[in-house]
Amino acid sequence: MAQSRRHRPSLVDDVIAHLKSALQQGRWAVGERLPVEAALAEDFGVSRNTVREAVRVLCHTGVLETRQGAGTFVRALRGAGDTLREVERARLRDQLEVRQTLEAEAARLAALRRSDEDLAVMREALNAREAAGRHIDARITHDQRFHLAVVRATHNAALATLYEYFACSVGHTIEQTERNRHLPEPSHAEHVALLEAIEAGRADAAEHIARTMLAPSLSALSDTS
Numbered sequence: 398m399a400q401s402r403r404h405r406p407s408l409v410d411d412v413i414a415h416l417k418s419a420l421q422q423g424r425w426a427v428g429e430r431l432p433v434e435a436a437l438a439e440d441f442g443v444s445r446n447t448v449r450e451a452v453r454v455l456c457h458t459g460v461l462e463t464r465q466g467a468g469t470f471v472r473a474l475r476g477a478g479d480t481l482r483e484v485e486r487a488r489l490r491d492q493l494e495v496r497q498t499l500e501a502e503a504a505r506l507a508a509l510r511r512s513d514e515d516l517a518v519m520r521e522a523l524n525a526r527e528a529a530g531r532h533i534d535a536r537i538t539h540d541q542r543f544h545l546a547v548v549r550a551t552h553n554a555a556l557a558t559l560y561e562y563f564a565c566s567v568g569h570t571i572e573q574t575e576r577n578r579h580l581p582e583p584s585h586a587e588h589v590a591l592l593e594a595i596e597a598g599r600a601d602a603a604e605h606i607a608r609t610m611l612a613p614s615l616s617a618l619s620d621t622s
Contacts, residue, residue, distance in 0.1 A: 504607035
């Protein structure tokens with residue numbers, strides 16, 4: 398019995414890996430129902446309990462969805478954790494392009510929707526970023542706070558959640574531009590200009606500034622790729 402318990406987790410992991418691989422290869426499409434437990438157990442050469450546990454794990458990560466009385470359906474081709482790991486493994490240039498896209502749209506929406514409280518949070522974070530001076534770790538922290546405040550000022554819960562989900566990747570790009578002397582770091586003046594555009598409600602200008610802030614770094618990375 399003890400030996401069975403030791404081996405079961407590895408079997409569950411194997412089934413999870415097989416199911417993920419099958420999804421990536423297009424065996425089942427999003428929205429399609431999976432075969433019943435018995436069929437999957439026979440296919441993978443494991444017990445129905447092992448299949449049930451693997452399905453439970455994939456339901457928890459958002460890949461599968463079990464509907465009472467209907468069966469198990471494909472909800473997504475990869476889980477949230479898998480997606481984040483793929484983003485983190487991506488090239489810095491790719492990560493910067495994603496960050497640029499999110500922050501440019503966020504700046505536009507923030508200019509249209511920001512409140513006085515939103516502006517106060519942005520201003521405080523930006524002042525703290527400037528006061529950090531040569532203390533890179535502190536400057537990175539306050540830089541992240543500023544950009545997150547801009548995103549939250551959109552009052553778009555989906556966009557804010559998506560940006561926060563990619564927060565680790567965003568932080569990585571900020572750290573790289575701060576620490577790598579070959580990558581131009583957006584200046585304090587550019588950050589101030591972005592805040593002023595948002596405060597004035599100039600949506601097009603805010604979007605343009607947010608997009609161009611990262612353009613020099615992207616250009617530098619393109620030259621070295």
